[in-house]
Amino acid sequence: TxxxxxxxxxxxxxxxxxxxxxxxxxxxxxxxxxxxxxxxxxxxxxxxxxxxxxxxxxxxxxxxxxxxxxxxxxxxxxxxxxxxxxxxxxxxxxxxxxxxxxxxxxxxxxxxxxxxxxxxxxxxxxxxxxxxxxxxxxxxxxxxxxxxxxxxxxxxxxxxxxxxxxxxxxxxxxxxxxxxxxxxxxxxxxxxxxxxxxxxxxxxxxxxxxxxxxxxxxxxxxxxxxLLGAKTLGKVEALPVKSSYDGKPIDAWIVTPPNFDPAKKYPLILEIHGGPFSAYGPGFSTDYQLYAAAGYVVVYANPRGSTSYGEAFANEIDRNYPSHDYDDLMSAVDAAVAKGFVDNDRLYVTGGSGGGALTAWIVGKTSRFAAAATQKPVINWTSQVLTTDAYSSMASYWFGKMPWEDPQGYWARSPLSLVGNVKTPTLVVVGDQDLRTPVGEAEQYYQALQLRGVPTALVKVPGASHGGIASRPSQSAAKASAILAWFEKFQSPPK
Known part of the structure; x- marks a missing residue:
């Protein structure tokens, strides 16, 4: 101690x-x-x-x-x-x-x-x-x-x-x-x-x-x-996206598998960044290369709320998160499907922290994904604010009121409020030393999905903190492998 x-x-x-x-x-x-x-x-x-x-x-x-x-x-x-x-x-x-x-x-x-x-x-x-x-x-x-x-x-x-x-x-x-x-x-x-x-x-x-x-x-x-000179990697390209909500341009990228054939149909993984005030960019990613090597197209985006686009864009989700960032992400998936090489029956979604919260939000809003993996998620904003190590910033800045002052406001933005709609098989992943999105958040969601009879599993990464869930190469590989195994379990035959 x-x-x-x-x-x-x-x-x-x-x-x-x-x-x-x-x-x-x-x-x-x-x-x-x-x-x-x-x-x-x-x-x-x-x-x-x-x-x-x-x-x-x-x-x-x-x-x-x-x-x-x-x-x-x-x-x-x-x-x-x-x-x-x-x-x-x-x-x-x-x-x-x-x-x-x-x-x-x-x-x-x-x-x-x-x-x-x-x-x-x-x-x-x-x-x-x-x-x-x-x-x-x-x-x-x-x-x-x-x-x-x-x-x-x-x-x-x-x-x-x-x-x-x-x-x-x-x-x-x-x-x-x-x-x-x-x-x-x-x-x-x-x-x-x-x-x-x-x-x-x-x-x-x-x-x-x-x-x-x-x-x-x-x-x-x-x-x-x-290490990489003799390997064929997935190709990363910009993906033009306009949000279905208001037509706002959304930066997104698409990763195609090695030896990609546009005449074929591929399964797709939507991967969502955390924060939510952070940003992805055109950089190297071991997760995405592993997903691509397994035969998946990967899509990632900077929905409203992301940084590097100015104060107004980031504050689109000020005291309104999750909200139309959902529409931005769905628009990125739609843009990828429209290219013609994505199998619309084999769509998958995952993300960590803020991306984990959005993953749980997404499967509560739509059943278009064949399976999901929510990593270190926020599920219930009341319990999150009262157990996280970032209690002051989340309550004061993201809500403006304490949970007992606005219980309905907290509940309306909690993915747990949508769990009654979930039909998507959902894996839940969390580090057992996570203090930012505590283990209890993941356990609540796993338990709720079990009570509803939705296929689910709970993975706790031993000794892993919030930011260190994949800090060791063995943890990073194991995390990606667990997600791929879960998605494989719910794959329909390719068309």
Whole structure:
């Protein structure tokens, strides 16, 4: 049993020795950390306000004086401020955050700069309708580098400190995940402005590449050439989709099996991302390649609520989730079926976390799928909010009221409310150490399906947390194999 504790900041000599604790109290103090050039101060982000346990979204930038441990909050607004980075001359601090006074489901994270004492704060990316992250100062202190996600693909941009001009330096970072194609990646900047970054593709996991302004990116590694070079992989292509709800364009992709023959009919898997405020992109995915190798066409999409399309698109599901994201996903399936090589009698659906909730929602709304696999789902929003480790954000931001204040509102958006409609054989998968969508959610759905006589099974992944359900290769392979075995069990003969 773990004893209660808090994250604290320590220093240790570069030559070794005992660590020295710098922060104290019943708060969590976390990085990334940034020293001032003269070594007098250390900056970090934390929520040290009264009642922080119930409002984790109100972090400030703190300045720690190393000589005596004195603390000063440099920011004080409603909302999160994080990732402080001190300028090369030590006079300014760059950081990211946003004004959270509206308490919406999603807000763009913006880049700010302030003086080292907290004065003269100003926003640099207020005109960019995207979230930025990971600020890095240029060597001359006249600009900053950030990354931002656009249509499921991450870019590195340089932001002028005085002009506010935003210039894309690298397009197409990759490297957030491996089992599924979440957008993401990492970068660093050399003194001469060369950017090193993670670069992948739909057929390869990430390698390391470098790029300079105005020059083509140059890949430095080929880490999976031996492993994948002799294998025939599924091909990933963009799939044009317009939502049946309002005609809104929805980014989607389709993966066709190796040695694909468009004259044949293939079964299809719709795979749904979690979050729900996150995004997929045109990246490598072990799950999708395994599904494709088993003979399935795979479709994935960024329905409304996904990030990288601006605040308005993400907030289409603000206090309204699930809702018309269902229509967007069904439209992606319809677009794939319309291509002529998908067997409409062999459709399958799966997804994890938010995608697990949407999977359970979908089979409660339609019987068009031959089988489903809901992974680490939310089933009952009341029990979810009262048992999850993310209780404050879900109740306050996604509903605006507590379960006892609006029980009908919580129930109306719970997949469990639709379980009486379910006819689709549904596998339920969850990690037995999941604290975000606790095991009880999966158990409720499994039990409800059993009581209704709907074919179901419950898979608990030993030792797996919410984010680590497939962190080990053996777990990732076992999870995909279990889903494929379930779908095979409910396959009708091909036409």
């Amino acid at each position: 773990l004893k209660p504790g808090y994250s604290k900041i320590y220093t240790v000599s570069a030559e070794g020795g005992a660590p020295r604790q710098l922060t104290f109290g019943r708060f969590d103090d976390r990085g990334p950390l940034s020293f001032t050039k003269d070594g007098r101060y250390l900056l970090f982000s934390a929520n040290r306000s009264e009642g922080w346990e119930r409002d984790g979204n109100q972090t400030e930038i703190w300045r720690l004086t190393l000589a005596d441990g004195a603390l000063k909050a440099l920011t004080s607004r409603i909302g999160p401020d994080a990732s402080p980075v001190v300028s090369p001359d030590g006079r300014q601090v760059a950081y990211v955050g946003y004004d959270d006074s509206r308490r919406r489901g999603y807000e763009n994270q913006r880049l700010y700069v302030m003086d080292i004492d907290g004065g003269n704060s100003r926003v640099l990316t207020g005109g960019l309708d995207r979230s930025v992250d990971a600020p890095v100062w240029s060597a001359d202190g006249r600009s900053l580098y950030v990354d931002y996600d656009d249509h499921g693909s991450v870019r590195v941009a340089r932001v002028g400190l005085f002009s506010g001009e935003i210039e894309t330096i690298v397009a197409g970072l990759n490297g957030a995940g491996l089992d599924r194609p979440y957008s993401g990646g990492q970068f660093t900047v050399a003194r001469d402005g060369t950017v090193a970054f993670t670069q992948g593709s739909t057929s390869r996991p990430s390698d390391i590449a470098v790029a300079k302004k105005g020059a083509e990116a140059r890949r430095l590694t080929a880490l999976n050439a031996d």
